[in-house]
Amino acid sequence: MWKCRQEGITPWAVARFQPPLDYILSHRSLHLPKHGNALVPGCGRGDDVVLLAALGFDTLGIDISPTAVNVAQQYAYIPLTFIQLNIGAPKDGFDLIYDYTFFVAFPPKVRPDWGANMTRLIRPGGHLITSVWPIDGDRPDGPPFSVSVEDYRMALGPKWETVLDEVPPGLTETHVGRAKIVVWESTK
Template sequence: MENSGEAPAIESSREIYLRLMTEDSTAEWEKKWEEGETKWDLGVPTPIISHLIDTGSLPNGKALVPGCGTGYDVLALACPDRYVVGLDISKTSVERSIKMFSTLPNAKYFSFLCEDFFTWESDGDFDLIFDYTFFCAFEPALRPLWAQLMDKLLKPGGELITLMYPIDDRIGGPAYKVSAYEYQKVLIPLGFEATSIEDNELAVGSRKGKEKIGRWKKTSTLHSIL
């Protein structure tokens, strides 16, 4: 075969997404919620988030919880000083959350949306994003796109909190194995600074010893090209 002299085309992040995230994969998540196969759903707010709220360690303003599931973390974070958007791809999950929580006293400080994080059109400007093991739920090839969207959604100076799990030697997924380095290699080039990466001492059950909490500050004002 002759060499045309042209460099091979580099597959864009969007092209990778369209190749990996099919209608079947979306239906699989919907089926899990319909059948109650949601072992990741604690039924209460994530302990580390409750701790950070109680100690006043989180920024106020506008917050996002992608892959929020039932939305207990959304409820915990929502307050007069912080409006929270809970995002999930499952219609069943979102409808249940709205039914369960829409009459709560703090309901005016949160909302639930049924959207695909990777195609969701948002004006961004979030002060805080909490990734509750969302990073491990999709194919590792999508992690650069995840980082680019976090960059797009956060305000300069905003904070991203990542609950890093599972840190182990498993093959395949979901959940796909992670490490602190996997986060660093996609976030740091976009201008994120790791302000802390620590073992999560409040990890629940079998997650103890397999989970870290990462806190990232967006220091750059430049968005990558999606």
């Protein structure tokens, strides 16, 4: 994906945080934490990391791409940590994890590993916000790979409960009719 960025092909980058994340964080009927430890895996240039940190979360952005980490460090206008590796969770786990394009980067055969890692990284009662995109068609040659809410449910397993599943307002043009947002709560 970062090769595409270098070529100027970035339909997933909207030059700011993802509008569905802002919508979910202000959703009055959800009982999401207002502060604590947050993780954004596959953070790209860090827009969503900046938003969560500005709202009071101790936020960590990780990405496998050194280019992404470099861009994120330059982009952030507040002191934040971005690292280019997979890390362990804080002692008590993360209170909130936001996955915008991380899950869809993995082929279906490795998604159970993603689910096991989300379960390991989250604290009991913590929340995972997932942007379920692209939900249209069958895209076997990703990334991004096509997904469904059921794909996430299968990967996460029985230690998660769905607390919200809807099409959020404010989707970008490339996401209209192709995306949902689902919030999960850890029951471990």
